[in-house]
Amino acid sequence: MNASLPGGEGAPCRVSVRRALLASLTTWAFLLAGTTGAQARAEVSLGVARTPVAEAWNPLEARVRDAPAATLVLTADAGGLQRGEVIQTTTWTFPDAAGVQRLDVDVPLPSWRALSWRIEYRDRVLASGTWGARDRDPRPLDVVVTARPAAWSDALGPDARVIFAGGADLPARAAGWDGVASLIIDGTAAAPEASTVLTAAASGVRVAVAPGGRAGHAPLARLVAAGPRRVGAGSLAPLQDAEGGEVGAPDASAWSHAARRQTLQAATAALPGVAWVHAPKPWVALGAAAYAVLAWSLLRVGGRSGLLSCVLVLAATVFAVRAVAADGAVREVRGAVALAADGLAWRTEIREVARLPRGTLRLDGVYRPIDPGAVTWRDGTTRLSLAAGGRVRLTGRPELVDVPDEAPSGAPLPAGVREALPMNVDGRSWDGTWWLWRATGDDDVAVAPATRGGRP
Amino acid sequence: MTARLDRIARADAGLALVLAATAIVLIATWPVRPDTPNASWYAVSVVRVGALVAWGWLLGATSSPGRAVGRRDLTRLTLGVVASAPLEAAAHAATVPAVPMAWGAIIALPASFSALGAGRLATWLLQRARLGALAPIGSLAAAIALVWLDLNVLRSAAFVPWVLPSAPGVFPAIVLGAGAAATVQRLARPFAGTEPEGTGAS
Numbered sequence: 095m096n097a098s099l100p101g102g103e104g105a106p107c108r109v110s111v112r113r114a115l116l117a118s119l120t121t122w123a124f125l126l127a128g129t130t131g132a133q134a135r136a137e138v139s140l141g142v143a144r145t146p147v148a149e150a151w152n153p154l155e156a157r158v159r160d161a162p163a164a165t166l167v168l169t170a171d172a173g174g175l176q177r178g179e180v181i182q183t184t185t186w187t188f189p190d191a192a193g194v195q196r197l198d199v200d201v202p203l204p205s206w207r208a209l210s211w212r213i214e215y216r217d218r219v220l221a222s223g224t225w226g227a228r229d230r231d232p233r234p235l236d237v238v239v240t241a242r243p244a245a246w247s248d249a250l251g252p253d254a255r256v257i258f259a260g261g262a263d264l265p266a267r268a269a270g271w272d273g274v275a276s277l278i279i280d281g282t283a284a285a286p287e288a289s290t291v292l293t294a295a296a297s298g299v300r301v302a303v304a305p306g307g308r309a310g311h312a313p314l315a316r317l318v319a320a321g322p323r324r325v326g327a328g329s330l331a332p333l334q335d336a337e338g339g340e341v342g343a344p345d346a347s348a349w350s351h352a353a354r355r356q357t358l359q360a361a362t363a364a365l366p367g368v369a370w371v372h373a374p375k376p377w378v379a380l381g382a383a384a385y386a387v388l389a390w391s392l393l394r395v396g397g398r399s400g401l402l403s404c405v406l407v408l409a410a411t412v413f414a415v416r417a418v419a420a421d422g423a424v425r426e427v428r429g430a431v432a433l434a435a436d437g438l439a440w441r442t443e444i445r446e447v448a449r450l451p452r453g454t455l456r457l458d459g460v461y462r463p464i465d466p467g468a469v470t471w472r473d474g475t476t477r478l479s480l481a482a483g484g485r486v487r488l489t490g491r492p493e494l495v496d497v498p499d500e501a502p503s504g505a506p507l508p509a510g511v512r513e514a515l516p517m518n519v520d521g522r523s524w525d526g527t528w529w530l531w532r533a534t535g536d537d538d539v540a541v542a543p544a545t546r547g548g549r550p
Numbered sequence: 551m552t553a554r555l556d557r558i559a560r561a562d563a564g565l566a567l568v569l570a571a572t573a574i575v576l577i578a579t580w581p582v583r584p585d586t587p588n589a590s591w592y593a594v595s596v597v598r599v600g601a602l603v604a605w606g607w608l609l610g611a612t613s614s615p616g617r618a619v620g621r622r623d624l625t626r627l628t629l630g631v632v633a634s635a636p637l638e639a640a641a642h643a644a645t646v647p648a649v650p651m652a653w654g655a656i657i658a659l660p661a662s663f664s665a666l667g668a669g670r671l672a673t674w675l676l677q678r679a680r681l682g683a684l685a686p687i688g689s690l691a692a693a694i695a696l697v698w699l700d701l702n703v704l705r706s707a708a709f710v711p712w713v714l715p716s717a718p719g720v721f722p723a724i725v726l727g728a729g730a731a732a733t734v735q736r737l738a739r740p741f742a743g744t745e746p747e748g749t750g751a752s
Contacts, residue, residue: 368585371584373644375577383577385573386570386637404633415640452647483588
């Protein structure tokens with residue numbers, strides 16, 4: 095029997111065509127998906143919960159995908175009507191690797207007229223954004239971690255700059271908390287890390303934590319179990335229902351943003367300026383006059399003896415030139431301020447750098463000039479243009495340190511410094527750092543975080 | 551040898567003025583206070599180069615023509631440049647400017663030689679134009695015109711003595727080098743014997 099089944103000979107052919115078509119479509123689908131997935135993506139988050147604060151350090155988080163060694167450029171115009179354009183540029187390079195790459199840094203922001211960012215990759219701009227002068231706000235933030243934002247909207251007073259954040263939005267480093275006045279955790283949302291909360295408090299933030307709360311709040315509750323206390327430059331206190339003060343109001347318990355800045359300015363002003371060592375002027379005058387007279391006289395004598403003597407005098411001046419030479423083209427004075435309590439301190443380095451030749455001063459680390467001027471921060475270094483003989487005063491990135499046992503027994507602060515500080519403090523100078531403690535008996539955390547009309 | 555050395559120009563009032571001006575400015579601008587950075591070089595270099603250029607122009611404008619006189623003027627300027635260099639070097643070492651020390655040390659020589667040649671050329675042109683009586687004024691006017699031209703048109707700093715020390719560059723070096731080479735070639739090439747030696751003023 096040779097009868098074949100219907101379509102018996104053509105079927106394999108149609109099946110193979112179908113299979114080929116299917117394979118082709120699948121391949122194209124994968125290719126398209128791959129192409130779409132390989133497109134570089136970039137995003138930037140500046141400030142706590144994307145809310146930048148002017149004249150403060152702000153956390154900056156940026157991500158790129160499949161853009162190895164891409165560059166993030168943040169440009170701020172810190173100028174004004176009198177100063178004109180003053181450009182401050184921050185540049186960070188992402189790791190030179192494929193996949194998702196992340197930058198997590200702290201950047202100082204001036205009082206900007208314009209603020210913009212862009213992520214560049216191989217002469218292309220992957221993403222960009224901008225903030226105008228209207229977005230500039232130097233008021234510190236009141237950060238509330240809550241699941242009920244509506245309940246807190248008006249609780250902190252009309253002047254408060256309230257933002258609502260999740261635990262993941264909170265900065266992990268001290269500098270990131272520079273623009274935050276208070277942190278309120280009412281226990282209704284997922285609890286942030288206890289170390290993050292402690293960092294916030296030590297960085298000058300007034301932290302109020304609900305004693306009870308959802309599951310996971312136990313570590314936070316333990317932080318305030320003993321009642322209000324000072325930590326570093328800030329304070330920790332249980333969120334109270336007490337009548338009286340407002341959470342958002344300035345509080346004596348913590349070194350507020352303004353108080354910290356005033357303290358830094360006082361410390362910077364008290365920093366002994368850079369001193370240059372000059373050869374004594376009478377000696378220089380004597381040497382210059384003697385040389386001029388001697389050289390002229392010998393040349394006046396003329397002849398072989400005169401010329402040879404003059405050559406010898408010229409050779410001898412090499413030693414004189416070396417004697418009056420500067421002992422270095424760059425000099426600096428460094429110090430630091432540490433606001434301490436409970437074994438922790440918020441510490442900021444201050445330094446004055448002077449340079450004899452004009453040109454670019456390059457410093458390792460990110461430093462902010464006291465007087466707003468043009469500056470470039472590139473991959474963790476600071477670059478400033480200085481005129482010949484110019485000098486600049488800078489503050490470093492705030493950090494948390496342990497208070498050494500020797501600090502309380504350091505030398506007294508220089509005379510007149512205490513009066514320049516914004517509040518009553520005990521202070522000691524040790525290891526080039528001013529260690530400042532709030533004076534005992536000062537009105538403090540007992541009046542801390544309470545809402546205006548009771549807890550919402 | 552001794553006779554030849556004796557023929558070399560000796561120190562004169564011009565050198566005394568250059569040395570005195572440079573030394574006085576060095577002393578006057580030397581800082582006393584430790585918070586003041588040393589900036590003496592910025593004034594010393596300007597005064598030294600300016601004095602040497604002015605001296606060169608003055609020699610060129612007032613010397614009598616002749617190669618022997620020209621050679622003696624070149625020697626005078628060379629002595630002035632070399633003798634005043636230690637004063638500028640001292641200021642430079644104490645000031646540490648962004649400009650290399652070699653620039654100030656070297657550029658003074660072609661600048662003063664060029665000024666000598668330009669001064670002689672201006673005077674010669676005025677005499678050819680039968681304006682010899684106006685040579686002092688005319689030469690000064692030519693110098694001012696050259697500075698004005700550089701400040702407003704060329705912007706090279708080659709002819710501006712108070713900018714030249716702080717503005718090292720290829721163009722000023724080429725211009726002044728060419729001017730100095732032309733002056734030396736004109737004044738110091740082997741003596742043909744047709745001109746009597748020692749006709750210049752001492």
